[in-house]
Amino acid sequence: xxxxxxxxxxxxxxxxxxxxxxxxxxxxxxxxxxxxxxxxxxxxxxxx
Numbered sequence: 398x399x400x401x402x403x404x405x406x407x408x409x410x411x412x413x414x415x416x417x418x419x420x421x422x423x424x425x426x427x428x429x430x431x432x433x434x435x436x437x438x439x440x441x442x443x444x445x
Contacts, residue, residue: 401421406421407421
């Protein structure tokens, strides 16, 4: 069973999957997105 990326609880039947990650509520999906929205940008050179 998938575990929520935010709280670590089993998602059960209400599991929301996005980009290979699992979330137990829409609120946790939104929280994860907000916390990780700039991760992809961190590996890009600002001068390239």
